[in-house]
Amino acid sequence: MSKMSVRDKLAILSDAAKYDASCASSGSSKRDSRDGKGLGSNTGAGICHAYAPDGRCISLLKILMTNFCIYDCAYCINRVSSNVPRARFTPDEVVKLTVEFYRRNYIEGLFLSSGIIRSPDATMSDMVQIARKLREEENFRGYIHLKTIPDAAPELIAEAGRLADRLSINVELPTDASVRQHAPEKKPEQIRKAMADVRLRGEAAKDRSHTGKRPPRFAPAGQSTQVIVGADGSSDAVILGQSTRLYGSYGLRRVYYSAFSPIPDASARLPLVSPPLVREHRLYQADWLLRFYGFGLEEITSAAPDGNLDLEIDPKLAWALAHRGLFPLDVNRASREELLRVPGFGVRTVNRILSTRRHRALRYEDLQRMGALLKKARPFITAVGWTPGALADTADLRSRFAPPPEQLSLF
Amino acid sequence: MQVVSLPSIGTAAAWREAARGYLSAGEPPEDLRWHCGAPGEAGLFDTAAAPPAPARSVAVPRSFVNLAESVSWHSDPARFDRLYAFLWRLKDAPQLMSDRGDAQLAHLRRMEKSVHRCQHKMKAFVRFRETGSPEAARRSFAAWFEPEHRTVEPTAPFFARRFGDMDWRILTPDVCAVFEGGVLRFEPGAPKPGLPEDASEALWLTYFRNIFNPARLKVKAMQSEMPKKYWRNMPEAAAIPELIATAPARARAMAEAAPTLPPARTARVQAAAEQAAAEHWAGPQDGLAAALAGCTRCPLHCAATQAVPGEGPQDAALMLVGEQPGDREDLTGRPFVGPAGQLLDAVAAEAGVAREAVYLTNAVKHFKFRPQGRRRLHQRPDAGEVQRCRWWLDAEVKLVQPRLIVAMGATAALALTGSGGSLMARRGTVESGRQGVPVLLTLHPAHILRTPDPAAQARLRGLLRSDLAAARARAGLALPAAQAGQAGQVA
Numbered sequence: 001m002s003k004m005s006v007r008d009k010l011a012i013l014s015d016a017a018k019y020d021a022s023c024a025s026s027g028s029s030k031r032d033s034r035d036g037k038g039l040g041s042n043t044g045a046g047i048c049h050a051y052a053p054d055g056r057c058i059s060l061l062k063i064l065m066t067n068f069c070i071y072d073c074a075y076c077i078n079r080v081s082s083n084v085p086r087a088r089f090t091p092d093e094v095v096k097l098t099v100e101f102y103r104r105n106y107i108e109g110l111f112l113s114s115g116i117i118r119s120p121d122a123t124m125s126d127m128v129q130i131a132r133k134l135r136e137e138e139n140f141r142g143y144i145h146l147k148t149i150p151d152a153a154p155e156l157i158a159e160a161g162r163l164a165d166r167l168s169i170n171v172e173l174p175t176d177a178s179v180r181q182h183a184p185e186k187k188p189e190q191i192r193k194a195m196a197d198v199r200l201r202g203e204a205a206k207d208r209s210h211t212g213k214r215p216p217r218f219a220p221a222g223q224s225t226q227v228i229v230g231a232d233g234s235s236d237a238v239i240l241g242q243s244t245r246l247y248g249s250y251g252l253r254r255v256y257y258s259a260f261s262p263i264p265d266a267s268a269r270l271p272l273v274s275p276p277l278v279r280e281h282r283l284y285q286a287d288w289l290l291r292f293y294g295f296g297l298e299e300i301t302s303a304a305p306d307g308n309l310d311l312e313i314d315p316k317l318a319w320a321l322a323h324r325g326l327f328p329l330d331v332n333r334a335s336r337e338e339l340l341r342v343p344g345f346g347v348r349t350v351n352r353i354l355s356t357r358r359h360r361a362l363r364y365e366d367l368q369r370m371g372a373l374l375k376k377a378r379p380f381i382t383a384v385g386w387t388p389g390a391l392a393d394t395a396d397l398r399s400r401f402a403p404p405p406e407q408l409s410l411f
Numbered sequence: 412m413q414v415v416s417l418p419s420i421g422t423a424a425a426w427r428e429a430a431r432g433y434l435s436a437g438e439p440p441e442d443l444r445w446h447c448g449a450p451g452e453a454g455l456f457d458t459a460a461a462p463p464a465p466a467r468s469v470a471v472p473r474s475f476v477n478l479a480e481s482v483s484w485h486s487d488p489a490r491f492d493r494l495y496a497f498l499w500r501l502k503d504a505p506q507l508m509s510d511r512g513d514a515q516l517a518h519l520r521r522m523e524k525s526v527h528r529c530q531h532k533m534k535a536f537v538r539f540r541e542t543g544s545p546e547a548a549r550r551s552f553a554a555w556f557e558p559e560h561r562t563v564e565p566t567a568p569f570f571a572r573r574f575g576d577m578d579w580r581i582l583t584p585d586v587c588a589v590f591e592g593g594v595l596r597f598e599p600g601a602p603k604p605g606l607p608e609d610a611s612e613a614l615w616l617t618y619f620r621n622i623f624n625p626a627r628l629k630v631k632a633m634q635s636e637m638p639k640k641y642w643r644n645m646p647e648a649a650a651i652p653e654l655i656a657t658a659p660a661r662a663r664a665m666a667e668a669a670p671t672l673p674p675a676r677t678a679r680v681q682a683a684a685e686q687a688a689a690e691h692w693a694g695p696q697d698g699l700a701a702a703l704a705g706c707t708r709c710p711l712h713c714a715a716t717q718a719v720p721g722e723g724p725q726d727a728a729l730m731l732v733g734e735q736p737g738d739r740e741d742l743t744g745r746p747f748v749g750p751a752g753q754l755l756d757a758v759a760a761e762a763g764v765a766r767e768a769v770y771l772t773n774a775v776k777h778f779k780f781r782p783q784g785r786r787r788l789h790q791r792p793d794a795g796e797v798q799r800c801r802w803w804l805d806a807e808v809k810l811v812q813p814r815l816i817v818a819m820g821a822t823a824a825l826a827l828t829g830s831g832g833s834l835m836a837r838r839g840t841v842e843s844g845r846q847g848v849p850v851l852l853t854l855h856p857a858h859i860l861r862t863p864d865p866a867a868q869a870r871l872r873g874l875l876r877s878d879l880a881a882a883r884a885r886a887g888l889a890l891p892a893a894q895a896g897q898a899g900q901v902a
Contacts, residue, residue, distance in 0.1 A: 014621040033575030041573040052623040055632025070684035081673030104539045196716045196742040248782030261626040268670035352511040366512030
């Protein structure tokens with residue numbers, strides 16, 4: 001076999017990595033290279049350096065070390081039974097690509113994942129070696145996200161956490177049963193144990209010893225995970241239930257939802273329909289309501305009788321329409337918790353309302369300037385110069401928001 | 412009408428200085444006309460003069476200073492007039508800054524937001540090409556960029572912090588930033604230069620093409636974040652039209668392609684992997700612990716991290732049984748390591764019971780909880796779960812054969828004696844266990860932690876201590892040497 005060029009390998013190994021949704025480069029420790037002795041900086045906020053026509057941001061060089069894999073996960077392009085072309089980067093090739101891309105301001109850093117080759121320990125140790133070269137030989141101070149292999153040895157995980165900003169382990173599917181069915185080599189309990197281990201190490205790295213000495217850092221940007229939506233029959237309620245458990249149990253920064261998308265050379269065992277992008281979007285909205293708006297899981301799923309979120313309207317609007325008795329709210333009196341439940345009001349809008357109404361009563365026009373989406377909020381609020389009147393009680397309120405019914409296409 | 416000229420490099424600081432002068436001189440906004448760069452056409456009654464030096468200190472809210480700093484870089488020629496007009500009002504009404512509904516302020520905030528966005532996009536979309544030798548000790552790069560606002564000056568320090576070990580220049584029509592040998596300076600604007608070809612650009616395009624998923628085309632989402640006006644200076648944008656045009660056909664082809672047969676190597680690779688897995692360490696291998704780790708006897712295993720087995724000498728004379736693992740126990744896989752465990756360690760030590768001498772376990776081996784925000788709230792296991800998990804507890808009792816078991820809390824009492832009667836009424840007594848080993852009943856240390864009143868807490872702690880001391884005596888455990896002399900006080 002002729003030797004592959006770096007360009008050919010890059011084509012194969014970036015194509016193989018695109019099904020990982022995570023691209024965040026935010027939330028890590030602040031550092032820079034103003035001293036002239038290294039390359040890179042991190043401000044704590046992420047930067048999206050480009051956008052692909054699929055609407056996803058490109059912040060990190062997201063590649064696989066290799067797409068050879070001994071596992072046979074049905075949903076994955078790299079499973080052992082797939083006929084996609086295979087390639088493998090050497091550690092130096094990955095290091096060089098990362099540094100050269102970074103110097104040209106294409107990326108914030110590296111997101112390195114890998115198929116499982118030989119054994120979990122061998123794979124993890126190669127990935128750690130790449131991170132070590134970047135940090136110690138190239139003095140690279142940009143962002144590194146390492147995908148963690150769940151059953152790798154503890155000292156490799158410790159080393160990965162010392163070098164990387166973020167670690168992640170994908171739970172892949174919403175239930176243990178689905179994982180067993182579609183990813184026979186993966187063990188859900190082992191994945192949970194690995195996430196527990198990352199949380200404990202992260203907490204230990206924050207504790208100063210009694211002498212005030214800091215222990216070595218461990219993944220300052222925390223850990224995240226990804227779950228594939230639409231590959232099995234799980235409802236949104238099941239998916240969100242899993243997310244709340246994961247957030248509570250392992251202190252995850254993010255759960256990413258990835259709509260199952262057709263892949264080249266797909267397995268016959270899975271449906272090849274176009275990816276449920278709207279469903280993915282609704283799940284993210286619900287996830288935000290759970291984390292930043294004080295909603296409980298039951299509140300969101302109670303507005304979705306069959307366990308799936310309404311695809312036509314967002315989950316907050318769906319909840320508000322199901323609880324019309326609580327509205328309209330007076331924006332000059334309502335509490336923070338109440339305001340957060342108004343459709344069309346975000347956390348920032350609510351903060352602005354609270355800070356301004358200390359000085360004066362708010363008028364309808366003020367809300368517009370504060371960034372509220374009044375088309376949505378209008379029926380649910382009162383302000384000086386505005387009452388929704390009969391609007392709040394119209395029976396067809398939902399149809400004002402939902403898209404008009406569409407005739408089914410014959411083709 | 413007085414005309415105030417501001418320099419095009421260092422504009423923000425110059426405006427601030429001039430505005431302070433005019434404000435302290437009481438100059439109203441109607442009498443001033445601000446402009447930046449080369450002087451424009453002078454009006455009939457215009458006079459140019461240096462701004463007065465501030466006579467007295469002028470205090471404005473910090474938030475306005477930050478706002479003005481950003482707005483100064485906006486491309487709107489009227490930006491300084493707007494800033495000064497608002498500053499004039501602010502002087503008598505400092506609370507104006509927190510009025511998010513004020514129309515003038517809202518306009519300035521919108522300008523500020525536009526500048527911030529422009530700065531952010533500049534950090535993201537500037538593309539360097541290498542202009543020197545890749546072998547040089549300090550490599551050199553250059554970029555041509557056309558920002559919407561005059562954001563080079565405020566954004567250049569970001570690039571200096573990021574690319575500290577190389578020389579670079581960012582050229583724009585208005586002003587250029589040059590970073591050489593670790594020193595940042597600004598020069599007047601330049602026309603578009605011809606930058607040398609850069610081999611990394613082809614690799615970057617390869618990456619851009621291949622990270623795109625044709626099955627999820629969302630052109631609008633891309634354009635709202637990466638507007639077309641930036642495309643002409645981004646090498647990867649050249650690939651976009653073709654990627655969009657071919658995406659539907661590529662997605663269709665993936666869906667229509669018949670599933671292929673697995674390659675011949677599949678079976679070989681999997682057989683080898685299986686063998687490797689058998690050689691690989693995969694958790695506790697023998698007996699009870701291994702079996703427990705795979706327990707699916709009740710649904711609790713789906714949410715918990717792991718089953719937490721008992722811990723201690725296999726021939727311990729005394730066994731302590733709690734309710735179930737908590738948050739810390741679930742994460743670490745060891746019993747009694749959380750707050751209740753630490754309290755138990757302390758009270759047991761006071762009672763002369765060393766943790767290392769006893770076998771510690773729980774009636775239920777998986778953590779039962781309800782997630783709330785970032786926390787997990789403990790939930791009491793129900794009778795069915797206790798009953799199914801007794802399988803493991805009984806096996807542990809059989810294995811250790813203790814002389815006495817201490818049941819801490821109602822759940823442990825139920826599991827060990829089969830009776831769920833009121834615990835506080837039975838506390839301190841010894842009942843016969845289901846397997847013939849006597850069971851001493853006491854309260855769970857977590858119960859002490861949940862009692863708010865300090866006096867009641869101390870009383871409950873005393874009860875647990877005396878029960879444990881009684882258990883120690885009954886199980887025939889020796890006192891640790893340090894406590895042997897004062898045994899009378901403990902019991």
